Amino acid sequence: MLPTPFTEDYEIDFHSLEKLLEVSISAKCKGVVTLGVMGEANRLLDTERLEIMKFVISKINQRLPVTVGVSSDSNYVLKSRILEAQKLGASSLLICPPRLNKPNNLSILEYYKIAQTYSEIPVVLQDLPSESGVFLDINMIKKLHSEFPIIKMIKLEDPPTPPKISNILNEIPNISIFGGLGGAFFLEELRRGATGTMTGFAYPEVLSSIYDNVTKGNYDMAKKIFNYWIPLIRYENSAGIGLSIRKNILKHRGIIKYDYVRKPTPEIDTNTKNELSYILDSLNILENSENFSL
Numbered sequence: 001m002l003p004t005p006f007t008e009d010y011e012i013d014f015h016s017l018e019k020l021l022e023v024s025i026s027a028k029c030k031g032v033v034t035l036g037v038m039g040e041a042n043r044l045l046d047t048e049r050l051e052i053m054k055f056v057i058s059k060i061n062q063r064l065p066v067t068v069g070v071s072s073d074s075n076y077v078l079k080s081r082i083l084e085a086q087k088l089g090a091s092s093l094l095i096c097p098p099r100l101n102k103p104n105n106l107s108i109l110e111y112y113k114i115a116q117t118y119s120e121i122p123v124v125l126q127d128l129p130s131e132s133g134v135f136l137d138i139n140m141i142k143k144l145h146s147e148f149p150i151i152k153m154i155k156l157e158d159p160p161t162p163p164k165i166s167n168i169l170n171e172i173p174n175i176s177i178f179g180g181l182g183g184a185f186f187l188e189e190l191r192r193g194a195t196g197t198m199t200g201f202a203y204p205e206v207l208s209s210i211y212d213n214v215t216k217g218n219y220d221m222a223k224k225i226f227n228y229w230i231p232l233i234r235y236e237n238s239a240g241i242g243l244s245i246r247k248n249i250l251k252h253r254g255i256i257k258y259d260y261v262r263k264p265t266p267e268i269d270t271n272t273k274n275e276l277s278y279i280l281d282s283l284n285i286l287e288n289s290e291n292f293s294l
Contacts, residue, residue, distance in 0.1 A: 001180075001200035002032055003247055004039045004052065005256040012048055014055055016256035021059050023255055027205035028212070030196060032060065033094060035069035037131055038200050038243050043262040050084070057089045065091035067124060067198075073098045075114050082118050093119060094155065094198075096126035097134040105140060109147065116148040124153040124178070124198070138164075142171050153178060155198045161185050165192040182237030183207050187226040190214045201233060202249035232279050244268045245276060252280070 005016035024032050034056045035041040068090040070081035115123050129135045145151050157180035178198035179189035186197050206229050213222035236245045244267045247259035
């Protein structure tokens with residue numbers, strides 16, 4: 001999940017964005033997602049969205065699949081974003097339910113019917129009630145998948161995720177499920193049958209290594225890596241300030257130049273930065289080197 005880096009004037013920092021893309025490839029990620037919640041999509045101008053989409057798809061140059069977030073609170077805007085993203089060469093679309101004053105199943109069905117009607121590429125159903133205010137139960141997910149087969153995947157961020165993964169796969173065994181939430185339950189999600197995780201973490205190579213070890217049956221090594229890094233995964237996943245923490249670490253790594261987030265997204269204070277430094281020190285990650293081992 002790509003964050004959107006900004007300059008000190010809060011303009012798009014395309015140089016840092018390109019470095020993020022190259023890190024994603026070198027970290028052996030299986031794909032990238034742009035214009036998601038952690039990409040501050042709701043803080044971007046429409047013109048900026050278009051520029052970012054063009055840039056990411058062009059720079060990746062088919063080296064990895066590119067999923068584009070197209071969620072909207074308007075069916076009309078959703079249609080426009082779907083057509084735009086697939087025209088530019090997106091591999092799939094990430095769509096979260098619309099925020100409604102009174103969420104109801106009929107409105108949600110009409111919303112995803114737009115995707116079925118106009119999308120020619122697979123759709124990822126984002127189950128993120130903390131953002132949308134919509135709680136998708138198993139029956140609703142099953143109905144959406146049944147009526148709109150364009151929905152091939154779920155990005156599951158409705159905790160506790162491990163039992164929900166089991167329940168979904170019992171009802172819909174042919175759907176792919178990706179975890180989220182910063183990877184906080186990544187190991188458990190994989191053990192429950194998740195396809196992978198669709199999330200951000202300032203050290204994506206760690207998540208890749210956990211995934212690779214699980215797929216090879218090296219569960220003890222996967223557990224060792226996960227348990228070693230979970231303090232930082234947990235801290236980075238702090239509600240409300242997680243994005244600022246992630247950008248701070250990415251800046252520390254030299255991947256992005258600035259750690260700015262667009263207001264009203266909060267930035268982290270000095271005490272939080274000190275706590276973060278303490279965690280990084282405990283992981284033996286030195287200030288001027290990347291000396292961690294997987």
